Amino acid sequence: MAGKVKWVTDIEKSVLINNFEKRGWVQVTENEDWNFYWMSVQTIRNVFSVEAGYRLSDDQIVNHFPNHYELTRKDLMVKNIKRYRKELEKEGSPLAEKDENGKYLYLGLCVFHRLMFSVNIPRRPVQPWIMILSHRFKKCVPKDSKTSSFVSQSNKEAYVISLYINNPLLIGGRKFDLRLYVLVSTYRPLRCYMYKLGFCRFCTVKYTPSTSELDNMFVHLTNVAIQKHGEDYNHIHGGKWTVSNLRLYLESTRGKEVTSKLFDEIHWIIVQSLKAVAPVMNNDKHCFECYGYDIIIDDKLKPWLIEVNASPSLTSSTANDRILKYNLINDTLNIAVPNGEIPDCKWNKSPPKEVLGNYEILYDEELAQGDGADRELRSRQGQSLGPRAGRSRDSGRAVLTTWK
Numbered sequence: 001m002a003g004k005v006k007w008v009t010d011i012e013k014s015v016l017i018n019n020f021e022k023r024g025w026v027q028v029t030e031n032e033d034w035n036f037y038w039m040s041v042q043t044i045r046n047v048f049s050v051e052a053g054y055r056l057s058d059d060q061i062v063n064h065f066p067n068h069y070e071l072t073r074k075d076l077m078v079k080n081i082k083r084y085r086k087e088l089e090k091e092g093s094p095l096a097e098k099d100e101n102g103k104y105l106y107l108g109l110c111v112f113h114r115l116m117f118s119v120n121i122p123r124r125p126v127q128p129w130i131m132i133l134s135h136r137f138k139k140c141v142p143k144d145s146k147t148s149s150f151v152s153q154s155n156k157e158a159y160v161i162s163l164y165i166n167n168p169l170l171i172g173g174r175k176f177d178l179r180l181y182v183l184v185s186t187y188r189p190l191r192c193y194m195y196k197l198g199f200c201r202f203c204t205v206k207y208t209p210s211t212s213e214l215d216n217m218f219v220h221l222t223n224v225a226i227q228k229h230g231e232d233y234n235h236i237h238g239g240k241w242t243v244s245n246l247r248l249y250l251e252s253t254r255g256k257e258v259t260s261k262l263f264d265e266i267h268w269i270i271v272q273s274l275k276a277v278a279p280v281m282n283n284d285k286h287c288f289e290c291y292g293y294d295i296i297i298d299d300k301l302k303p304w305l306i307e308v309n310a311s312p313s314l315t316s317s318t319a320n321d322r323i324l325k326y327n328l329i330n331d332t333l334n335i336a337v338p339n340g341e342i343p344d345c346k347w348n349k350s351p352p353k354e355v356l357g358n359y360e361i362l363y364d365e366e367l368a369q370g371d372g373a374d375r376e377l378r379s380r381q382g383q384s385l386g387p388r389a390g391r392s393r394d395s396g397r398a399v400l401t402t403w404k
């Protein structure tokens with residue numbers, strides 16, 4: 001058995017197990033010597049807890065960073081993005097430029113989320129809020145803009161409340177969101193990859209911003225786990241579109257230039273969210289992580305980051321889904337475990353292009369060295385102003401946003 005990777009998982013999904021078996025890896029239990037552990041977020045907490053006293057050896061790797069929640073908990077993500085913006089502002093970075101109303105011109109990345117323990121909603125305009133409580137959803141609208149409060153059955157639990165995007169881009173009258181996969185192999189230096197085969201998840205019932213339908217989950221929540229219980233759920237396509245279909249649709253209905261700008265902005269948001277958490281992330285050399293980014297596009301074609309998932313679902317709702325997720329894991333393993341051999345966590349985590357499969361480099365801090373904020377901004381302004389005015393010749397090596 002020497003020389004073969006020994007794997008464990010506590011997530012019994014065929015797309016994982018088929019990939020391990022295809023490589024001729026050997027299954028062991030967590031109490032035996034293992035090299036590769038694809039684990040849930042609960043297990044990673046235990047592995048890295050002080051009480052566990054676990055020390056991973058150089059030939060062991062895992063699929064999470066210990067404090068991934070700095071990115072994947074909505075309120076912490078917001079806190080980190082705010083801190084990142086302040087730091088850029090202090091440095092006098094042009095990226096932190098604001099408009100005349102004090103709004104960041106380039107760093108308005110995500111929906112406003114807030115962790116709350118009481119029931120008062122921060123005072124804001126009449127826009128609805130979405131409240132997430134113990135994985136169950138309750139939506140609420142301020143009763144009126146002055147009181148901005150509502151009655152809760154329990155005020156002991158923690159809530160995350162988020163400003164609700166009530167003007168989503170609709171296709172066929174339906175709301176959808178994007179699920180994009182992003183692999184981070186190291187945070188310092190930051191190196192991340194974008195998976196080309198993301199998808200859109202559509203609601204089964206036509207959208208209306210009317211408050212009378214606010215309780216209708218089939219109108220507002222794009223989660224497959226919810227939509228599959230809808231009367232109109234289609235089990236063949238599962239209410240999904242590939243991102244490339246979305247791109248084609250937008251190019252033909254809105255034009256190539258705005259579509260390109262939208263995708264550039266999506267890539268920009270993802271890179272900036274990762275840069276915001278990089279300084280606080282425990283960049284343990286045994287770790288890599290494949291995140292599921294959830295993005296909603298509004299009717300002005302502005303993308304909003306809703307959430308980042310550390311354990312994106314590996315459940316397959318359709319035949320295409322199964323192929324996609326199998327390939328996602330295959331390509332992820334090819335990057336995380338070079339040549340499928342016993343891992344050495346000290347390798348430089350810079351795989352050759354040939355093994356990337358459907359991943360492409362989204363950002364590589366080492367290649368970007370010397371590019372600096374000015375250059376990033378120039379490329380961003382170039383995109384916003386139109387036909388790539390500010391793009392510099394080789395910046396595309398480092399940042400995907402400049403060569404899509």
Ligand SMILES: Nc1ncnc2c1ncn2[C@@H]1O[C@H](COP(=O)(O)OP(=O)(O)OP(=O)(O)O)[C@@H](O)[C@H]1O
Pocket residue numbers: 111130132135136162163164165166177220221222223294296306307309
């Ligand atoms: N701020 C928002 N504006 C508009 N729609 C939203 C917003 N937040 C969430 N949604 C909708 O609700 C759905 C579920 O939200 P979200 O993914 O944040 O919940 P969750 O409980 O964290 O779900 P999971 O972790 O299972 O993905 C999203 O897919 C999206 O369709």
